[in-house]
Amino acid sequence: MATSAEAVKFIKPTAPPLDERSKYLRKLVVRALEGGERGHIGSSMSLIEIMRVLYDDILRYRPSEPAWHDRDRMILSKGHGCIALYVMLADKGFFPVDILDTFCRRDSILGGHPEAGKVPGVEASTGALGHGLSIGVGMALAVRMQKRDSRVIVVMGDGEIDEGSVWEAAMCAGKHRLSNLTAVIDYNKVQSAGPTHEIQDLEPLADKWRAFNFATIEVDGHDVEALRSVFRRLPLAPDRPTAIICHTVKGKGIGFAENDANWHHKSKINKELVAKLYGALE
């Protein structure tokens, strides 16, 4: 089990500046926002480094064969953060980057929440919150039963884990000692209606996951090296599931939108705002 000292080791007092790749991926997010003239800005921006490290360094997959049997399974349970997933899938060649321009358009494959079977590389249709971890539990049990080494990673939002279903799933994963299952929490501390500590306080969050029998660790969710280091250690315990609490910033990288619930989602995004968003990333 991760100790408090271990947790502290992974949290730096100040987040490192975004490097060119992180900025490039965020610009792709803006491209989708421009295409759809809407989208969950804050919720996608906080996810970028988590998605980047998973797809650049950790997950096993084949873009030309999305249903490859031996792939790792990554479920984005906070489906509203889907643009962060779409840009990674586009970047990796699951579909052409140009498709990002069609976000939320009538005939697009890219909706405001991701759909399995429609978007190559999307494991589960999510958007209604609190579903992904249970699906991940079923997948992890199935994979273990077949003695395969695919890993199952479920990425959740902090507001999402208000849902009781998440804790049903956590109890079940702990009971079955699913060491091939990892829960990742994008803990940006701002949900749709305001700060999580005001809306539904989650603390002590790490203790909660530990109490549900997860080997739990905390990390700066924008520190690429720190994320790599944690994900490369999976599973953190040989006989338990892992929970990685990623301390992130809502709207990360867009200075005027950071930590502000008003930027959870924006519609009617016009050219002027698009220019401002790109400007913030220069």
Add this chain to the structure above:
Amino acid sequence: MRQTCLNMVYDLAKRDKRVVFIGSDLSPGLLADMKRDMPDRWYMEGITEQNLIGMSAGFAKEGYIPYDHTIATFMTRRCYEQVAVDLCLHDLPVRLIANGGGLVYAPLGPTHLAIEDIAIMRALPNMTVTAVCDAKEMVRLMNATLDWPHPIYIRLAKGGDPVVSRDELGFAIGKAIPMRRARSRHSVVLMSTGVMTTNALAAGDLLAKDGIEASVVHFHTVKPLDEATVLDFARDAELVVTIEEGIRIGGLGSAITDVLVDQLGTAAPPVKRLGIPDEFPHNYGLQEDLFDIYGLMPKQIAASVGQAANKKNKVA
């Protein structure tokens, strides 16, 4: 019917490695032989219906066919979003074995009565909704579930229900079974589902004594509805009476009425829908007591048919 259904899960599991059983918290020793013989395919996960459905979706995504089991109300109301999104949106072959459909749990009160289960399950795209009439038919249904590529809601009756189904009439999901045929096509047609078919057949006998000939068509599958058989029997019918152990809003009667209105328009025959009105049952007692309160016993069905037929004749 319940025991037969659960025994069939183990039989199917022996035949097909894709079958897993996932229960919540019902009956100590349930499927103990399956648990003993194939422990990694037998799960009892506690009172976590939302998780039960989600993990079943995960299993199904990996190629398994989960047979889930809990009480009908909890299987439908508690985790409706999981059923809708995890199972139906993904169109996964998960089977929901719903204990105590309809009015089975009469003594336990309205929290345990699955009165609208058929209506709300029927409203979900990709969902198949079944309510067989007896244990023999349950065997036929369960055999057919292995290769059905969609989620299936399997409504269980009380158990020990009289056997009225007949092997020689065949069985296919989505295909209604005419159980009794009137000599004339211009006659009363009773259309029923679940154990109401038993009562419909008994009502048919009573009506025959009164000189009213009635056909009885059994819909073990409410969705997809066998529209061809509905139209075949209804087109020239004097009167169609639907009978169901559930709320009339959105149930079998609604489904049949939809077909008649859409396909026959003003040429549709008169329809009488028997079932539970828009209310939670207020009484306890036995399942039969609630049948009696809602006019679903054979004598009451026969009386309703007689009244409706007479009324129609008077109008004519």
